Amino acid sequence: MSELFQQLQPYLDRAFALNAACTLFNWDQYNAPKDSIENTSKIIGILSGEQYRALINDEVKNLLPRLSTPEAQKELAFHEKAIIRLLNKQFRKLSLIPPEEYQAYSSLLVQAYPIWEAAKNNNDYASYAPVLEQIITYSKKFAGYAQKEGQTLYDAALDDYEEGFTTKILDDFFGRLSAALTPLVKKISQKQDLISTQCLHKFYPADTQEKFCHFLAEYIGFDYNRGLTSESEHPFTTQLHNHDVRFTNHYYENKLDSAIFSAIHEGGHGLYEQGIDDKITLTIVGSGTSMGMHESQSRFYENNIGRSREFWKPIYQKLVDMYPEQLSQVSLDEFYKAINASCPSLIRTEADELTYPFHIMIRYEIEKMIFDGQVTVDQLPALWNQKYEEYLGITPSNDTEGILQDMHWSGGSFGYFPSYAIGSAIAAQIYHHMETVMPIKDYLEQGNLAPIREYLKEHIHRFGCCKNTQEILMDMTGESFNPEYYIKYLTDKYSSLYEL
């Protein structure tokens, strides 16, 4: 290690450890006592402030340019160069935010979560609107600090989640998606009686679901010696490092597919984090490279693999054995069709693969309008409902199943939603590529998922943030981001399913 880098190391260690502490507090919040939030949010606020100061200080400011010269770079290992690159980016972004604003914002977010949660439970958007307004103000302010020449304000927000994906690229992406998929969705809405999902809506006791989901996560390769699972209202994945990866699930006793595909989805995120190289796991480049790439891994497992006939062939009988009364009369083919049925619906997280991107388009368009100042917080519920009618032909009957459904905005995550659609598109691109290098369907039919996981680890997971999304795609598939694979995948799959 170069002497100069060694001088930087304590700052990196401190920032990493403080970030891990904040992560643990956030994880713990889901089980923490009801009345603990106020005090705990102060603690998290102080720790975030410390995390900020660990990187944004005069010593780092002095070291960074010296570590960025061509001579200094020559002495650095691959992952050290990546650390300097990321640190330069973070330093620029964070040093533009005054520390007291950053601290106040962190505290605000901790308080916002329960307010959003209560508002959602009580269908009471008005009680949430003031805090949402504050979060939006901060988010726009911070995006303004980061905004570069030629960027829109929303571009600056997008850059936090998916480097290089601008509104220009996304407008084109969503435009092509919409053009190709809208007619498909329309045709399928007229053939609804072709596939029944009734077999998924019998009574499925939660404890058995939990056991099957544990099996599924292990089946795709999630290592329970290096991770754990828990329950929360909305499934999510988080990690302290590559040996401590955690995800949650939620069990609905009348919706068998919900927890199953959450387990595979979050398990996919988990595999990414467990696959990070030991050398970088305790560093700032030791996690998935972007939201879109992360989402590509979860969706690759959930959809491209997890909703395929081949995936279920070796394991469907296990599910039937666990629920003989409910499933012994349901064939693998019926089950396959049921888990792939498409129908416009109101809740994003419950949407099928085909209508899902429309949920994202709606949020994308609304976020653009928020950042362009074209809509006020008070107008959001009506705008939301209008977009659902426009794109999916349905209107939420209340805000709980409308604008209050997602927690993202309460966490300040503006610019995050597009990553879901980007991830789906990348997943299709990767799947297409993998078909050219291995007999992926045969592996699935044999229940042999190791070669798939190993390939992803080798070409994506182990690098963490040492490569960005486009670099990974180029190195792996020889092609940059290309949404055509996604459009073709959905068109082929749903044309076949609905005999179009």
Added chain:
Amino acid sequence: MSELFQQLQPYLDRAFALNAACTLFNWDQYNAPKDSIENTSKIIGILSGEQYRALINDEVKNLLPRLSTPEAQKELAFHEKAIIRLLNKQFRKLSLIPPEEYQAYSSLLVQAYPIWEAAKNNNDYASYAPVLEQIITYSKKFAGYAQKEGQTLYDAALDDYEEGFTTKILDDFFGRLSAALTPLVKKISQKQDLISTQCLHKFYPADTQEKFCHFLAEYIGFDYNRGLTSESEHPFTTQLHNHDVRFTNHYYENKLDSAIFSAIHEGGHGLYEQGIDDKITLTIVGSGTSMGMHESQSRFYENNIGRSREFWKPIYQKLVDMYPEQLSQVSLDEFYKAINASCPSLIRTEADELTYPFHIMIRYEIEKMIFDGQVTVDQLPALWNQKYEEYLGITPSNDTEGILQDMHWSGGSFGYFPSYAIGSAIAAQIYHHMETVMPIKDYLEQGNLAPIREYLKEHIHRFGCCKNTQEILMDMTGESFNPEYYIKYLTDKYSSLYEL
């Protein structure tokens, strides 16, 4: 707030938040994935180092004396003065230890725990002796740094856990205890057939125990909106602040009393922490004032109240209803006697109220000899066994049930054990005092525990570390520490139980 104190505030906040983060990591360890320890311990190591540096630095070194002058003190609030007092003590103690020794010692302790654990499991004292020797060397060295004029080396160690309790006071305390209780223990050992504990050793399913323990904790006043409970091998209590207090329990299906009295004991610790004033909870004086005072609260609830006839009168039927098969033929009186049966035994944590202090006396005498250089590490097992024979008339058949039973020494906690006995004695003193100010037995019989809890909160809990043990006792009872109440309590209770 004085301007000078305001300058200190960020350091205090940082130290508190980092300490809370370490607390949360330690709590989380009990559920963390098996293979996470190595990486996570690095994170905890970094956070502890930061915590040390948050207080031990040139700015604090400069501010502290300026905040300690009579003029500066005049401007401070009561709790701010307490913060300066405690910080002066901590600063003095920590700054006397050379950082490299502190670091080496911390690393040694991390290694020592698994060595002790393995030695205990394998009954192999020899494998533990070398590391114990090193820990003793460090402990004596550090006590030497802290030692003040006129203090023995062991006094300096005691001061870490119980300010103001010297060997002089403790020699007198244990001398009086031994003189009064030894004949009692002897007489009772000849009347063992008077009380049967058989009713506690039927099969008691763990899930029902858990429900009853939850009820018990709430019954004594533990607020589950501001706390939670979990499971671990050894029950313990910890807290992030007064709105987030957590304790664990362990359920043995053939020992009904174990979890029940752990719940009341840890619940007592929990009430102390939940009773801390909001004004100080996020500061370094925002937790119980000493180990002895903390232990007084847990033992007051567990023993003085929890093992009384009056306590069980309104709730015993509830326990019978939960275990009708096991308990419907067991009268309240039989149950009361069973939970108070006394019999010399080898394991401290399972000892009854009467023989318990002898376990502490033995450890106290051995620790004094260690610090006076009167015994070598090799001689400790034989000395241990000899003392058990001398005080309790029984000899461990191996070191696992002898000197290896406690983890304390492997963690460098020399001077800690006396706090357990001090706590029991304070509990008796407080109980005696409370009988003079309220109809405590009537309250218990009515199932009305609120006045008891409120009184303790008002006179003890809310102050945190703003008063020390002796100050609390003086202000509350008008008397300093007086072990006679404890001796009288045990003598009366056990004379009556065993018809002496």
